[in-house]
Amino acid sequence: MRVANSQGPLSSAKFRWFFAARSASLFGGNAAPIALAFAVLEASHHNSDLGLVLAARSLALVLLVLFGGVLSDRYPRDKVVLVGHLGAAITQGIAAAIxxxxxFDLVAILATEALNGALTALTGPGVYGMIGQVAPEGQVKQANALLGSTRQVATILGPSLGGLLVVTAxxxxxxxxDAGCYLVAAFCLARLHLPQVDSERRPGVFAELREGYEEFRKHTWIWAVVVGFAVLVFVQAGAWGVIGxxxxxxxxxxxxxxxxxxxEAAGFLVGSLLLYRLQVVRLMRLGQLCxxxxxxxxxxxxxxAGLGWxxxxxxxxxxxxSVFGVAWDTSMQEHVPAEKLSRVASFDALGSWIAMPLGQVVAxxxxxxxxxxxxxxxxxxLWCAMAAWPLLLPAVRHLEHGARDAETVGPETATAAR
Incomplete structure (x- = not known):
């Protein structure tokens, strides 16, 4: 390990506007889930309704996330995400009014949360793909760590505010x-003008999906981790999201x-700050161990046990x-071509989320x-086993931070990277 360069990604105006947009949307987005969970539990008097509401959003995510990847590789990502944030402000505003x-009407809440999930599915891969476009060259890991730190500050303040509002108002x-925060984020995104990532040739939607899948499939370290996450998220969604x-x-x-x-968010913040300053050669191995x-x-x-434990x-x-998250995001952005990144991220999301609705309903x-x-x-x-099994694969253990992997490039380029 060694200490990273002191220059930070906030030196870029593009990154600052993106950073402000993410900070706003994350703050509101982290206040919303706890508020929604306890509002449904209080209003419906049926614990099972909470699982249905969460599953409605998750199901929309699973069904549409692949098309979100194509959308964000086909059109300027800042515009795709801007429209999605405006739509999310409307859906959360309607749910708030209800x-x-x-x-309270269970069907209406199910509909608004499903719409919110659909918008997240269609724009989430675009947010992921934008990081490499707005971060200064050579600062992708630092950008991910900084965004991770902000996400966790929002996750500290958001749930606390959400819990306080549930109790008081x-x-x-x-x-x-949350709806207001999405509007602020949309304003910040409107200040960005990013180019379309892809080039001249535009095949059909399903051809682009197939191309994204082939890119996803060729990286053993990606699909191996995603397979484990399918089971891990099934457990997490039920045990943490519903039973908790x-x-x-x-x-x-x-x-x-x-x-x-x-x-939990304070721990995220600490992990992100640590990785902001440190360079780790086997970044994915460290992340998977964590x-x-x-x-x-x-x-x-x-x-x-008591609350303290x-x-x-x-x-x-x-x-x-947090360490895993920064390792995963950075490795994806370094080893996947930029013009295919949103589609690969959408296959990652699909594989990771596919069992989430079931986990929420059956918990x-x-x-x-x-x-x-x-x-x-x-x-x-189960969660622990699914986190550990990718470490059996050399493709996960030996992936190098900052180098292209041999599955993506030809022999000459791979040798040069070493």
Whole structure:
């Protein structure tokens, strides 16, 4: 390891506008989930409705994310993301109005969350692909670490604000804040004018999808990690996204759950700051090793331990998840051609999210059937195993930070990279 160059990505005006847009959308986006979860639990009086609402958004993500990748490789990414943010402001504004006025309707909330998920699916790959376009040359890892740090500051403040608003004013106001943040982000994105990444030849949508899949498939280290994530996210979506708020409602409440999410986010922040300054040659290997520690918070949940133990475990898991996240994003942006990056990212998202709706829907029925503690123990074991198995592959262990991998380039270029 060595300390990185002191020059930072904020020296670029393009990156500063992108950074401001991401900061705004992340702040509101992190206040919304806790508000929505507890607003649904309070208004519907059926815990299973929370799983349905979360699954509606996740299902839309899964169904449309591949087309989001094509959209963001076909058109200027800043315009695609701008339109998506304006749409998200509208959908969250409608959901906020439903909850603030006390006219809770499960079908209407399902519809707004599905629309919100669809917009995220269609624009998320574009956000991912923009980082390499706005970061100064040679500063991609630092840009990812800085964005990761900001994401975690937002994740610390957002859930705390969301929990406070649930307790004092009601969850609808947190969704209204989210809608306003999307509008601020859209204003910042309007100041960017990025070129279309791709060139002259434009095949059909399905041909572009096939081209993106071939690029995804040729990188063993990418698809191996994504296969593990399909199971990992199934567990995480149910155990953390559904069971967590239910346990909190029965014990330390919405504000306490916001503090737990804040502790995890503080760990994210620490991990991002560490990687901002350090250069690691085997970045993916380090990230994957850290991922093995991320199911740690399920242990105090399974044991029924006090809030303090859960806070400590969440902080450690946050550090570990942050290191993996920066390693993954940086490796993707370094080893995948820029003109195909959004499509490869969309296949990554599809593989990672495909089991998320099922995990959210079946979590409570399974936990009721086998017991919350047993469900969490088995989930932690599966999560850990799926994080560890890619380390068996040389393509994951030996991938070098800053070098093109031999699966992507010809023998001469690969030799030169070494």
């Amino acid at each position: 909850l603030v006025t006390g006219n 009601g969850g609808g106001w947190a969704l209204a804040v 708020p239910v346990i909190a409602e029965r014990s330390f409440g919405a504000q306490g759950w916001g503090v737990v999410l804040g502790a 991922l093995v520690a991320t199911p740690l918070p399920l242990i105090p949940m399974a044991l029924g 859960l806070l400590a475990a969440s902080f450690v898991a946050g550090v570990a998840f 409570l029925p399974l936990a009721d059937l086998v017991g919350f503690s047993r469900y969490l123990w088995v989930g932690a074991a």
